[in-house]
Amino acid sequence: MTDNKKIILTGDRPTGPLHLGHYVGSLQNRIKLQNEYNQYIIIADVQALTDYFDNPEKVRKNVIEIAFDYLAVGLDPNVNTIFIQSLIPEIAELTIYFLNLVTVSRLERNPTVKDEIKQKGFERSLPAGFFVYPVSQAADIAIFKANLVPVGEDQLPMIEQANEIIRKFNSTYKTDILVEAKPLISEVSRLPGIDGKAKMSKSLGNAIYLSDSEEEVAKKVMSMYTDPNHIRAEEPGNIEGNTVFTYLDAFGKDKEAIRKMKDQYRVGGLGDVKVKKYLNEVLEELLGPIREKRKEFSKDPAEVMNILKRGTKIAKENAEKTMSEVRREIKLDYF
Amino acid sequence: MTDNKKIILTGDRPTGPLHLGHYVGSLQNRIKLQNEYNQYIIIADVQALTDYFDNPEKVRKNVIEIAFDYLAVGLDPNVNTIFIQSLIPEIAELTIYFLNLVTVSRLERNPTVKDEIKQKGFERSLPAGFFVYPVSQAADIAIFKANLVPVGEDQLPMIEQANEIIRKFNSTYKTDILVEAKPLISEVSRLPGIDGKAKMSKSLGNAIYLSDSEEEVAKKVMSMYTDPNHIRAEEPGNIEGNTVFTYLDAFGKDKEAIRKMKDQYRVGGLGDVKVKKYLNEVLEELLGPIREKRKEFSKDPAEVMNILKRGTKIAKENAEKTMSEVRREIKLDYF
Numbered sequence: 001m002t003d004n005k006k007i008i009l010t011g012d013r014p015t016g017p018l019h020l021g022h023y024v025g026s027l028q029n030r031i032k033l034q035n036e037y038n039q040y041i042i043i044a045d046v047q048a049l050t051d052y053f054d055n056p057e058k059v060r061k062n063v064i065e066i067a068f069d070y071l072a073v074g075l076d077p078n079v080n081t082i083f084i085q086s087l088i089p090e091i092a093e094l095t096i097y098f099l100n101l102v103t104v105s106r107l108e109r110n111p112t113v114k115d116e117i118k119q120k121g122f123e124r125s126l127p128a129g130f131f132v133y134p135v136s137q138a139a140d141i142a143i144f145k146a147n148l149v150p151v152g153e154d155q156l157p158m159i160e161q162a163n164e165i166i167r168k169f170n171s172t173y174k175t176d177i178l179v180e181a182k183p184l185i186s187e188v189s190r191l192p193g194i195d196g197k198a199k200m201s202k203s204l205g206n207a208i209y210l211s212d213s214e215e216e217v218a219k220k221v222m223s224m225y226t227d228p229n230h231i232r233a234e235e236p237g238n239i240e241g242n243t244v245f246t247y248l249d250a251f252g253k254d255k256e257a258i259r260k261m262k263d264q265y266r267v268g269g270l271g272d273v274k275v276k277k278y279l280n281e282v283l284e285e286l287l288g289p290i291r292e293k294r295k296e297f298s299k300d301p302a303e304v305m306n307i308l309k310r311g312t313k314i315a316k317e318n319a320e321k322t323m324s325e326v327r328r329e330i331k332l333d334y335f
Numbered sequence: 336m337t338d339n340k341k342i343i344l345t346g347d348r349p350t351g352p353l354h355l356g357h358y359v360g361s362l363q364n365r366i367k368l369q370n371e372y373n374q375y376i377i378i379a380d381v382q383a384l385t386d387y388f389d390n391p392e393k394v395r396k397n398v399i400e401i402a403f404d405y406l407a408v409g410l411d412p413n414v415n416t417i418f419i420q421s422l423i424p425e426i427a428e429l430t431i432y433f434l435n436l437v438t439v440s441r442l443e444r445n446p447t448v449k450d451e452i453k454q455k456g457f458e459r460s461l462p463a464g465f466f467v468y469p470v471s472q473a474a475d476i477a478i479f480k481a482n483l484v485p486v487g488e489d490q491l492p493m494i495e496q497a498n499e500i501i502r503k504f505n506s507t508y509k510t511d512i513l514v515e516a517k518p519l520i521s522e523v524s525r526l527p528g529i530d531g532k533a534k535m536s537k538s539l540g541n542a543i544y545l546s547d548s549e550e551e552v553a554k555k556v557m558s559m560y561t562d563p564n565h566i567r568a569e570e571p572g573n574i575e576g577n578t579v580f581t582y583l584d585a586f587g588k589d590k591e592a593i594r595k596m597k598d599q600y601r602v603g604g605l606g607d608v609k610v611k612k613y614l615n616e617v618l619e620e621l622l623g624p625i626r627e628k629r630k631e632f633s634k635d636p637a638e639v640m641n642i643l644k645r646g647t648k649i650a651k652e653n654a655e656k657t658m659s660e661v662r663r664e665i666k667l668d669y670f
Binding site: 045046049050053054056057059060063084086087089090092093095096097099100101102103104105107125126127128129130131132135136172173305308309327329330331332334335 | 380381384385388389391392394395398419421422424425427428430431432434435436437438439440442460461462463464465466467470471507508640643644662664665666667669670
């Protein structure tokens with residue numbers, strides 16, 4: 001938590017354990033950035049409840065699962081501030097003041113929210129909490145004065161929305177206490193599910209979890225989508241859209257070996273089972289140590305909760321600092 | 336703050352000093368109820384900011400003005416809990432969880448909000464904070480477990496909305512920790528402005544303030560709307576819609592004298608000036624002592640802020656208690 005480092009805000013909604021898609025899309029990047037930046041990693045249980053308000057047990061359970069995942073992949077709680085959103089009520093407080101700075105029609109135009117409303121089939125019965133969650137996200141970003149927020153392309157409108165609110169706050173109260181955030185766009189393209197569908201996700205049932213056992217991973221790899229027309233090993237096969245090769249590109253370290261396998265697959269003479277076995281080895285090389293570390297941490301959940309407690313304390317202190325500045329600007333610093 | 340008393344939640348938005356309309360419509364009633372009930376009186380600065388987010392100085396200034404008014408009319412800070420809304424961030428926190436329990440289309444149908452949107456000319460540029468303020472009000476009510484909320488007829492939909500959310504919370508989380516509130520409908524009809532318009536209000540410029548000087552009151556009374564066709568004292572005049580008589584009915588103690596004046600006014604021989612002078616005496620009897628007490632309190636604003644500080648401390652302790660119950664029900668009681 002040394003200073004002069006730029007601040008990153010990142011995190012996950014605790015709605016399920018993390019999978020290889022998270023690893024490729026964000027965890028890997030966080031590990032890379034953790035020493036260079038002051039990284040706030042939010043376990044966004046309040047946001048998860050906008051979807052799962054009627055299933056809080058699910059959210060509660062996944063908070064610690066995600067913490068296990070974080071620690072297992074090597075996110076260091078001594079250089080990152082890992083914390084639980086609901087324990088920072090200052091975010092709720094700032095959200096309430098931010099709600100005055102955005103119009104209903106602006107929220108209706110938010111493309112990310114529009115998409116998600118459609119995806120989740122909310123339409124007529126859209127919970128107000130879901131409708132205003134971009135404002136809560138703006139509060140997450142603003143309260144920690146994040147300079148950078150890692151996002152996928154589809155999340156860019158959320159950052160724009162947050163910055164609009166931050167600018168409106170600063171201009172309304174003639175101040176510069178809040179800081180606009182820049183998006184840090186992930187270079188890695190999205191990892192497809194094992195069924196070849198565009199996105200690995202819990203709801204699609206096509207994910208390999210960081211917490212999967214060796215047997216589960218092997219079984220999932222063996223069932224992966226390849227080239228449906230590549231029936232016999234001797235025949236030529238397609239690399240494009242072949243999930244096994246997409247994964248090898250994402251996780252394999254021996255690029256030369258992979259290039260050779262691709263060549264052979266294209267001309268014929270390399271069977272899917274052989275490639276899958278190789279991918280399984282590659283994944284095990286990554287997941288094996290993660291699984292071991294995860295097992296260690298799972299043995300002592302109380303200690304992991306202590307880690308979250310310490311991170312939450314630091315996050316809360318910083319949130320309090322920003323909120324006391326915000327209150328001063330809105331003239332609510334009575335006593 | 337003794338127990339077993341039913342809990343009332345009431346209060347005002349600090350957007351201007353209180354006037355005779357407030358006195359008749361609510362203050363009088365609060366004084367009557369203050370010993371029988373455990374009365375929480377909220378100075379709703381957060382709600383005031385949904386309208387005046389770009390003028391926080393106005394809100395800030397009126398917080399203490401309203402406190403002067405409360406104390407001057409005889410609201411006893413030792414039996415009432417008088418507090419400042421923004422200093423109870425637990426309300427914001429509960430609001431965020433309540434937002435998950437109400438749909439956007441339900442908020443759009445709220446008749447009180449619909450009316451106010453029209454009145455304030457918001458329409459297209461409706462701030463989200465204003466749109467969701469019924470949810471914040473539900474949180475105000477729920478967090479103090481209010482049994483009764485004094486309201487005018489036009490505010491009934493707000494109580495219904497709050498109770499819907501409270502029921503939804505209890506049924507979703509299979510609990511009974513939150514308590515539905517009953518409306519306590521004011522028996523007194525609304526006091527018209529001195530111009531005879533239906534409502535005394537700051538924005539219409541037709542109000543007599545509790546903080547007005549003797550001269551200001553006299554001047555306002557002399558300018559009051561009477562019977563526009565009653566030009567000469569000798570001629571008969573109308574009582575109906577005659578604001579001076581409406582005020583006499585509301586504030587005069589000598590009902591017999593007022594009855595006689597009405598009779599004489601109806602048949603002719605009683606001039607407006609004479610009735611107004613009498614009304615001025617009647618109002619002075621009420622306002623004189625209030626003015627004196629107000630002057631005393633204004634001399635020591637620090638002490639008045641201390642009174643608010645003490646009330647706020649009690650309110651916060653109770654809000655914290657409810658929020659820790661709420662967090663337990665939503666499974667967010669991690670540590």
